[in-house]
Amino acid sequence: MAVFWSVEVRSGGRSAGQGEATGVSDRVRNVDRVTGQLGFDNMPQKLVRVTPAKLSTWTDCPRRYRMAYLDRPTPARGGAWAHNTLGAVVHNALRALFDLPAAERTPEAAAALVTRYWKSDGFRDGDQAARYRERARDWVADYVAEIDPTADPIGLERWVSAPTARIVAEGRVDRIDQRDGELVIVDYKTGRHALTVDDARGSQALALYALAARRTLRRRCRRVELHHLPTGTVAAWEHTDESLARHVARAEQAAEELGLATDTLAAGGDPDVLFPASPGRHCSWCDFRRGCAEGRAAAPDLEPWAMLAP
Numbered sequence: 001m002a003v004f005w006s007v008e009v010r011s012g013g014r015s016a017g018q019g020e021a022t023g024v025s026d027r028v029r030n031v032d033r034v035t036g037q038l039g040f041d042n043m044p045q046k047l048v049r050v051t052p053a054k055l056s057t058w059t060d061c062p063r064r065y066r067m068a069y070l071d072r073p074t075p076a077r078g079g080a081w082a083h084n085t086l087g088a089v090v091h092n093a094l095r096a097l098f099d100l101p102a103a104e105r106t107p108e109a110a111a112a113l114v115t116r117y118w119k120s121d122g123f124r125d126g127d128q129a130a131r132y133r134e135r136a137r138d139w140v141a142d143y144v145a146e147i148d149p150t151a152d153p154i155g156l157e158r159w160v161s162a163p164t165a166r167i168v169a170e171g172r173v174d175r176i177d178q179r180d181g182e183l184v185i186v187d188y189k190t191g192r193h194a195l196t197v198d199d200a201r202g203s204q205a206l207a208l209y210a211l212a213a214r215r216t217l218r219r220r221c222r223r224v225e226l227h228h229l230p231t232g233t234v235a236a237w238e239h240t241d242e243s244l245a246r247h248v249a250r251a252e253q254a255a256e257e258l259g260l261a262t263d264t265l266a267a268g269g270d271p272d273v274l275f276p277a278s279p280g281r282h283c284s285w286c287d288f289r290r291g292c293a294e295g296r297a298a299a300p301d302l303e304p305w306a307m308l309a310p
């Protein structure tokens, strides 16, 4: 079945700072209090190297950040999630597709690459895995039928990096296109829900990728796109310098908090004060819930396949 890719795009500058996670101010106060006790006030600040994944983990739950990035040995994680397996397969297939000569980038080749990279980790059983494998083959085949697959991307899973006044923002971009002389950030999505313009506008990851791509590839980059394979839709946003600056300011604030908390922990601070649990619905799919009583109390266990696109 053909999927017609609808593109939503707006440009301009609504505030990107809306919807900041609750609890950040409390955490800043906690960190300030402990760093003050340890005599870290007024020390010169180093640039903190951050990825969007680290920033969002910190913002969602500082305890989860500590368990994922600081605790050694790393606490045991839960098992594989089927939706993550599916997402990785689709990403691998699309990356491999663009590695083929342009004339061979057909819908059939894309579907075959899904089969080549398929894994069944996290699925309920072989029948469910086979059903989703066929759906993923259809998703990528329909996707390739609707785009110009002969246009060579500037980057595939390309690592980009940019310093700001207070951080080094870096990360790996699914795909970087060049259109009309400008770079375009493309992020593939395979989750349950279609994405909106607001998702593209509010994505700190996409904004930092745009900034880092500008710096790394030395070309103009304003446009960011979320390509949602299950629904065949694209949500796009064109950043202004002002909207990028707002994202950078939020990233710098989060990076400062997590950098201070990390340094203070290393100097003997209390991990539960510096990295408090932030329980909520998201605890259902936290990889570390096994070792987190607050998280287990806050949200129910989910089956590993519960977050697959319907």
Ligand code: SF4
Pocket (backbone or CB within 6 Å): 060, 061, 063, 064, 277, 278, 279, 280, 282, 283, 286, 287, 288, 289, 292, 294, 295, 296
């Ligand atoms: S289970 Fe919830 S509260 Fe616990 S670490 Fe994970 S996200 Fe944080």
